[in-house]
Amino acid sequence: MALDFSKHPCFNPDVKGKFGRVHLPVAPKCNIQCGYCNRKYDCVNESRPGVTSNVLSPGQALYYVNDLVESGKPISVVGIAGPGDPFANPEQTMETLRLIRKRHPDMLLCVSTNGLGVGPYIAELAALEVSHITITMNAIDPEIGAKVYSWVREDKKPLRGLEAAELLLQRQIQAMKAIKAHGITLKINTILIPGVNDEHLDAVASFAKSEGADLHNIIPLCPVEGTKFEDFEEPTPAQIHAARDIAGQYMPQMTHCQRCRADACGLLAEGTTQETLNLIEKAANAPINPDEERPYVAIATREGVLVSQHLGEAGNVHVYEQINGQTQPVEIRTLPTKGGGDERWAEVGSILQDCRAILVSGIGPKPTRILRDSGIKVVVMEGLIEEALERIYAGEEIRAPIRPTKCGEKCAGDGGGCG
Ligand code: SF4
Ligand code: SF4
Structure with missing residues (x-):
């Protein structure tokens, strides 16, 4: 136009x-x-x-x-x-x-x-x-x-x-x-x-x-x-x-x-x-994102209780939804394996296209940018999944209680970037 x-x-x-x-x-x-x-x-x-x-x-x-x-x-x-x-x-x-x-x-x-x-x-x-x-x-x-x-x-x-x-x-x-x-x-x-x-x-x-x-x-x-x-x-x-x-x-x-x-x-x-x-x-006075329609939130977690995994290491993410004010697990989604470079993260963006946010304990700058460009909010934090989900669905901002990590510091990678 x-x-x-x-x-x-x-x-x-x-x-x-x-x-x-x-x-x-x-x-x-x-x-x-x-x-x-x-x-x-x-x-x-x-x-x-x-x-x-x-x-x-x-x-x-x-x-x-x-x-x-x-x-x-x-x-x-x-x-x-x-x-x-x-x-x-x-x-x-x-x-x-x-x-x-x-x-x-x-x-x-x-x-x-x-x-x-x-x-x-x-x-x-x-x-x-x-x-x-x-x-x-x-x-x-x-x-x-x-x-x-x-x-x-x-x-x-x-x-x-x-x-x-x-x-x-x-x-x-x-x-x-x-x-x-x-x-x-x-x-x-x-x-x-x-x-x-x-x-x-x-x-x-x-x-x-x-x-x-x-x-x-x-x-x-x-x-x-x-x-x-x-x-x-x-x-x-x-x-x-x-x-x-x-x-x-x-x-x-x-x-x-x-x-x-x-x-x-x-x-x-x-x-x-x-x-x-x-x-x-x-x-x-409205929630931070009042128009949000995507139903799910993805979590990188090792044990299903805490947001506890670096996305670069995660082979899958746990997906949650909220129904009648109650959050509940929906499914576990498999992510592409390491080694695909930018395409790996673009694929993650498409696998999570119905998710309003992904919560991770660590993530590199490149996947952060690619996921944000796909419209997915990236939250880096550590803590209880249940509490984090309540805040995300209430439209509240989660201030990361942990400092940003250097590449290779909190994952098993070699510091060469998430690829
Ligand atoms: S301050 Fe107001 S009038 Fe002046 S340029 Fe900006 S919008 Fe226009
Ligand atoms: S200090 Fe910043 S906010 Fe204030 S007039 Fe200058 S540019 Fe604007």
Whole structure:
């Protein structure tokens, strides 16, 4: 189905009174610290500070969108914009986009990011027909960036000062190039921070234009309590107009942005209604995966009582179901023998296609990825099967009580990977 890009109200102001967007708050964590953000509240990039959001799981987010569509809301765009950064929470973000694309093939999909972590996901975003991406870029000079960002975290280690700003800028530039190479519409958001980057916006706009960005959105700083810029003055309308005039020499300027909440819903000018708040509350109280229809759960176990086996070693899995609130064994399924490489795991995915999850005491990264790609939730844990099943069927998240294992550490393999 061909998507109608003209229905995005942020990119086409002519339809802002006709079509709306919903932001799905599935991304709570962030990988940088902007000087204007206090994440006790929402992401300032795309939201009004001081307004808290529910956080939804991908399954709850789909449930919420289904309800919104059924209620007749004129939603044409599903976006992910926080409350942290979508790509500091890539699993939740990508799973949500996959679910929405599958169930609502005519929805426009949109993400808004600081650009640090989006790079590895751009090809899949394009494959999912995510048509609009926003990167918040406050400076193209790391000296200025260092005044905006307190830290930037890659892996576990936070970088500070110039080093942090340089890394973020480098990632943003790589992401901009890749986004445009995939033909995705790119918007650049810039927070106008008086005395920090207000003299620099023309440089940002000119650079963004040279990288093929399509639209520029200058957003006035909203000083938020508890942040580095809490005592700054909010830019006046005259300052904002002047900044847009200057940057407008290089890039088309967005002038109708509403600085929406991370769970905004409806027409841009419409505040969040009680009806919407009720629907999001309902979704937040639903099981983690309310739409799950697959009846079974597979367990790698040696003795049938504990989740106790590494999948690489398992010759079979025990399959369970729940009927009238009672879990019970269904059968034991034989798995393909070791040695088939990726095909072995693809075959396991197909043998378990009616299972919503597999519980194992250990598993390598490759089978994890292949099984997840087959739509099967992989839970690494140790403990009683009965208790684990109750939680899985209640739609609860199981936090692994054991640390991840290195290959070869908890199985009889040679450390050469599960194959
Ligand atoms: S990217 Fe968004 S959530 Fe992260 S610190 Fe900046 S404004 Fe806050
Ligand atoms: S914050 Fe601005 S760009 Fe984002 S959805 Fe709202 S109006 Fe559109």
